Amino acid sequence: MPKDTVAAADLGRDLPRRLMAERGVAPEEAPPGAWAVALGSVLRERIGPVWVDARRGARGAKHVSYLSMEFLVGRLMGDALRNLGLFDEAEEALAVHGVRLADVLAEEPDPALGNGGLGRLAACFLESLASLGVPAFGYGLRYEHGLFAQSLEGGRQVERADHWLHADMLSVRRPARDVTVGFAGHVANGAWHPSEFVDARAHDVPVPGWGGEWCATLRLWQPAAHEPFDLQQFNAGDHVGAQEGEARARALARVLYPEDGHEAGQALRLKQEYLLCAASVADVLRRHEAAGGTSADLPDRAAIQMNDTHPALAAPELVRLLADERGVEMGEAIRIARACLGYTNHTLLPEALEAWPEGLMWHLLPRHMQIICEIDARHYAETPQRPGSVIDHGVVRMGDLAFVMSHRVNGVSALHTDLMKRTVFEGLHRAHPGRIVNQTNGVTPRRWLRGCNPGLAALYDEALGPGWVMEPERLRELEPMLDDAGWLDRFMEVKRANQARLAGACGTPTGFMHDVHVKRIHEYKRQHLNLLETIALWQDLRDGGEHAPRLKIFAGKAAPGYALAKEIIRAINDVAAVVNADPATRDRLRVAFLPDYDVSLAELLIPAADLSEQISTAGKEASGTGNMKFALNGAPTVGTLDGANVEIREHVGAENFFLFGLTAEEAMKRRALPDHAARAIVVSHRLERALDALQRGAFSPGEPARHASLAADIRRSDHFLVASDFDDYWRAQREVDAAFADPARWARMAVANALRSGWFSSDRTIRGYMDEVWNVAPVPGLGSR
Ligand code: B1N
Secondary structure, eight states: OOOOOSSOOOHHHHHHHHHHHHHOOOGGGOOHHHHHHHHHHHHHHHHHHHHHHHHHHTTTSOEEEEEOSOOOOOOOHHHHHHHHTOHHHHHHHHHTTTOOHHHHHTTSOOOOOSSSHHHHHHHHHHHHHHHHTOOEEEEEEOOSBOSOEEEEETTEEEEEOOOOGGGOOSOEEOGGGOEEEEESOEEETTEEEOSEEEEEEEEEEEEEOTTSSOEEEEEEEEEEESSOOOHHHHHTTOTTGGGHHHHHHHHTTSBOOOOSSSOOOOHHHHHHHHHHHHHHHHHHHHHHHHTTOOSTTHHHHEEEEEESSTTTTHHHHHHHHHHHHHOOOHHHHHHHHHHHEEEEOOOOOGGGSOEEEHHHHHHHOHHHHHHHHHHHHHHHHHOTTOOOOSEETTEEEHHHHHHHTOSEEEESSHHHHHHHHHTTTHHHHHHSTTSEEEOOOOBOHIIIIIITOHHHHHHHHHHHOGGGGTOGGGGGGGGGGGGOHHHHHHHHHHHHHHHHHHHHHHOOOSSSEEEEEESOOOGGGTHHHHHHHHHHHHHHHHTTOOOOOEEEEEEOOOOTTOHHHHHHHHHHHHHHHHHHTOTTTTTTEEEEEOSSOOHHHHHHHGGGOSEEEEOOOTTSOSOOSHHHHHHHTTOOEEEOSOTTHHHHHHHHOGGGSEEOSOOHHHHHHHHHSTTHHHHHHHTOHHHHHHHHHHHHTTTOTTOTTTTHHHHHHHHHTOTTOHHHHHHHHHHHHHHHHHHHTSHHHHHHHHHHHHHTOGGGBHHHHHHHHIIIIIOOOOOSOOTTO
C-alpha cells in the first residue's frame, strides 16, 4: 500500500457523519446511493489538502495543459480511494454497516465524456501526470449528456441520452476561474469585436496520483448565458423568449458528438471546439501572469498539448491574445505560441481529418481567420520546400494548421508515426524534419491492472511487493514463474474467477474460451470479419469439426448515423440467436453481444478475457489501447500488424501472439486490385459459404434480405479487405484452438503476455512526452517516484 500521507483518515467515523449531513439518513436505512454521496463528500475532503499543496508546490514550475474534447474518465471514486491508499479502510468502514464497497462504487455514474480510445487516453495521461508529480491541467467540456447509452431492441442498437451530472461526485465549482468567450462579430483596426458572448464556467475534477502525494486537475468548462435572463422581455410577457440566451448557451455543451474516427463537420461542433480553446488558453495565460510571467517567457512555463486537431484553434487564439491583447509583434507571437504548442495526431483516416469551410470560419471567428492567413503566408514565405497551404479548396485544414503551429507533432505508435511521415504529412515532414516524433500510447496500470484485476494484483504484490504498480516493467522479474506450474495454475485460477465475476454481472456462460472483441463498431475494426469467422466456425462444427469451446463476446457502440456499423451490430445479434439455440453446437460455441460498452464494462470484461481480438485492416488503427489492456491482463492477441499491435508482439514475443493478415504496405497494394474481394472469395469455399449464409438470410429467417447489403458490400467493394484477410484469420484462429487445447501451453502464453506488457504503461508514454515534447520535469521531492 502507498505511504499514508493523507491526514489521519478515519472513514469509520466520517462516513456515517457525512451520510447524515448530505442525505439526512441513518446508516441502517441508507441505500448504496446515499453511501456513495457520503463517500464522495469524504473523498473531496481528503483530496482537498493534497490538491491545494500540489497547486502551491507547482507555483513557478512549468505546467502541462492537455486540451481535449474528450476525457473518458470512467468512475472516479474507486481510483481515488486506491491512489490515496484508502481503499481497504473504506471497505472496512462500510462492512461495519453491512454494506459492500463495490455496491457503493457501482452507484457512481460512469461519465461518458468521450467516444473511445482518444478520450480514454486523455484520462490515463492525467492519472499518470498526477502519479509522476507533474504540474498538470486537463481542459475539456462538461457535456450535459456524454456519449449515448446503448440498448438492444430486436438485436438493433437503440440510443438513449446519457445522464450523469446529477451524480457528479467529486467535482468542485470554481467561479473565480470562469471565462467569457466571444463569437462572430467583426474586426476593426486589428481588434475583434464579437457580437455574441458565452460564459465558460469552471468545474474542477481532482485526479489524485498514486501514493496520494500529488493531484492533477481536470477543468471542465460548462457554458452558460453571459446575460442569463432577460427580465424586461419576461415582464413584457415573452416568458419563453426571455430564457433563450440560456438555452442557446446550454446547447453548446449539451452533447458529445458521437463520431469516433469521423469528422462531425457541424457549426455547433466548431463552436464547442472554440469554446474549449478560448476558455483554456485564457486560463493558461491567467495562471502564467498571476505567477509573474511575461509573454516572452510563456514557453518556459507552459506546455500546451492539442489532443488531435479538435483543439487546434488554441493556436490562433493564443496568437491573438499575445498579439492583439498584449501588443506582442505578430511574428514573435507566432514563435511564442509554437514554442508552447504540441499536436498529437490520432488517425490517418481521410474521413476523420477536420477541415472547416472558410465561410463558416470567417463568420464565426473573423479575427482568427485573419491570423490563420497570416500564419499560412509567413510559413509559406519561410519554408523553401513550399509545402501546401493550410487554406485549400475553400476549407481550413486543421491538421496542417496544428502541424505548422506546433514545435512537436507526434503519432501514437511506431507504425502510425512512420505512416504519418510518408502519407498525410509527407510535405510538411520534409519541410520540418525532426518535428514529428513518436510517442507510443500507454494505459495506466493503476486502473487497468490493480483496479480492474485485484486477484492478479494480489499475486504480484505477494511476489514483488506493491511497488510494481509504478514500475510495471519489473513484472519481468517474475519470468522464472513461466516454469513454475503451480504459479501458472494460480494465475489461471484468477482468470477463471474473473470469468465467474463477469458471469455474475452479465450472464455469460463459463467453461468456454473467452474470445473478446470490444471497441467502437467500425468497418476498419472489422467486427464483420470476426462475425464471418464465427459463422464459418459454426458451420464447421456442424460438419463434425473439432474446436476449443468458445464464447465470442462482442461489445461496442456504433455512431447513430453510421448505417453499416449498425447493420453489423444487428447481424452479430442475429447470428447469436441462431447459433446459441443450436443444440448441436451449444456446448462448443456461443456468441454474446453485451450492450452499452463503457469504461466500467471494460474493467469487468478485460480481466476475464482469454483472447484479445485486434483485427483492424493494417494501416488503419493508429495505435489501439484496448490491445494493451488485454495483454497486461494476460490475454494473448489474435491480430494484424497494425498500430501498437506491432510493438506488443515485439514485447511479448512472436510465439505468444497470433499474427495474421496483410501488412499495411500489402493492404495498400491489394486494395488497388479492382477485383480483390472476388479473387479472395473464389479461392475460399469457407468464406463463400459463410457469406452465402448471411446473404440468404440463414440468420434472419423472417426477413431473408436483412443482411444482404452487408454481404454484398464485402463481395463488391470491401475497402477494408475482409475477404482478402479471411483465410489467414481462419488459420490463425485454428492455431489459437490448438494452443488453447493444451492448458499448460496456454497458461505460459497468457502469463508471458502479462509479464512483458509493463512497457505499455502510460507513465512510460508521459515520460516520453516530458522529454521529447514538453520539456517538463516532475516537482522534486515527492516520495513515491
Ligand atoms: O485514438 C486512440 C488510438 O489508440 C486509436 O487507434 C485511434 O483510432 C483513436 C474524431 C477520433 N483516432 N481518432 C479518433 C475520435 C473522435 C473524433 O471525433 C477522431 N480516435 C482515435 C488513442 O490514440
